[in-house]
Amino acid sequence: MVILTFFAVLVFSNVITALSTFYLSDDLELVGALPVSGDSLFLARFLEMVVDSSWMVVIFGTPVFIAYGAVYEAGPIYYAAIPGVLIPFVLIPAGFGTIATMALVSAFPARRIRDILFCSPFSPRVFCFCCSA
Numbered sequence: 001m002v003i004l005t006f007f008a009v010l011v012f013s014n015v016i017t018a019l020s021t022f023y024l025s026d027d028l029e030l031v032g033a034l035p036v037s038g039d040s041l042f043l044a045r046f047l048e049m050v051v052d053s054s055w056m057v058v059i060f061g062t063p064v065f066i067a068y069g070a071v072y073e074a075g076p077i078y079y080a081a082i083p084g085v086l087i088p089f090v091l092i093p094a095g096f097g098t099i100a101t102m103a104l105v106s107a108f109p110a111r112r113i114r115d116i117l118f119c120s121p122f123s124p125r126v127f128c129f130c131c132s133a
Helices: 002-023 028-032 038-071 076-107 110-119 124-132
Strands: none
Touching: 002 038, 002 076, 002 110, 038 076, 076 110
């Protein structure tokens, strides 16, 4: 249940952060004019988004995973695997959040999505109602 909660928090956090990083950032015109490939720019922005949206889950989730190991008397391999598991655990919701953000922005203006997400962060029904209006 804790893993599912962390996953949902990460996806929602990544949607908001991806919207801010990829579409609403103040430096988009300046960065777009640089002689940098689109792939490099996307990768840099994606990594920035992952760090910005996932630091809390990594810092506060690590003690939870360590506590699970202590309660269930896990061996040293479990503790050594925690960092290796946390990396994909952070990257997968980041990918889902980025894909969801791109899908939302292709259907609605970015500023409207931001207003809806910030007004109703914990109510998916309100979010769906506002998008259909």
